Amino acid sequence: MKSPIKTPFGFHSTADEVIQGIDLTSKRAIVTGGSSGIGIDTARVLAGAGAEVTLAVRSIDAGRRVAAELQALTGNPKVLVAPLDLSDQASITTFVANWQGPLHVLINNAGVMALPELAKTPQGWEMQFATNFLGHFALTVGLQAALESAGGARIVSVSSSGHLIAPVVFDDLHFNFLPYDPFVAYGQSKSACALMAVEATRRWASRGIYANALNPGAIATNLQKHTGGLKTPAERRKTTAQGAATSILLATSPMLEGVGGRYFEDCNEAETVARRPSDYRGVAPYALDPASAERLWDTAQKLIA
């Protein structure tokens, strides 16, 4: 039994506090969805610590606007923009083909939540599973050599407390039989994101690549555009800088050196829970199960082949 990782940071910590004293000069990072919400603050503090940061975004215009703001704010000219649509495998292939050189930090941050109607990609993949998980899976696998050549790389998988709503339903990943529910689909995709960190670490730790997953907390962003806004009570909400803190901890903290396959929230490793608590804290065992993680990886590999 691994003991849970505890850090001096917590619910209120900001990404700026977490990265204090860490120098990322000569490190290279990708933040998917880096032009909105939590992604902006994630990219901002990475750039502020000296990293070269690529915003992997589906709107190049939005990406350029944010990159210019972050360059001005941090004084770091190395905030770059590259097109990436995670629901489109051809777009991912192009992104990967254009990537040159090592990659030290991959932050799989982009996501969609609770699409009101069942939507599918041309392959017949349910859209939240396709975007939040399969897209990041293809990206991560595609960038494996770049991660390996960094000589110590971290993958950060932005999951959600929404994972507590549903495990990965292997027998019906794309809602061909199950009645579609926006949050069950979101929950499944976020359980898959957590499992990806487990299996990536099992496969790649020996090559210096470690992956962890996290719940950023409740932050009012564009993510809630299909649900009429954030429902969380004011005292449990975070700012985007607080929402980015756990991603930054996993991506950069020396305390996480050689740690992988775990799930964090509020900058600490989450407790495993046996049922969904009313406050939606903790991690479900199915989101960390090694057998499911391996099965999901094999399933995903076949889907994107």
Ligand SMILES: NC(=O)c1ccc[n+]([C@@H]2O[C@H](COP(=O)([O-])OP(=O)(O)OC[C@H]3O[C@@H](n4cnc5c(N)ncnc54)[C@H](OP(=O)(O)O)[C@@H]3O)[C@@H](O)[C@H]2O)c1
């Ligand atoms: N906010 C919360 O309370 C909360 C809670 C738990 C987990 N999370 C997770 O945190 C992450 C960041 O969310 P956020 O709150 O910052 O939301 P956000 O402001 O809506 O940002 C999501 C980002 O994902 C991008 N994206 C969506 N679909 C994409 C696609 N097909 N290809 C490429 N990029 C795509 C969006 O691009 P566009 O700008 O072009 O739409 C946007 O940049 C998500 O994974 C979310 O599930 C958030």
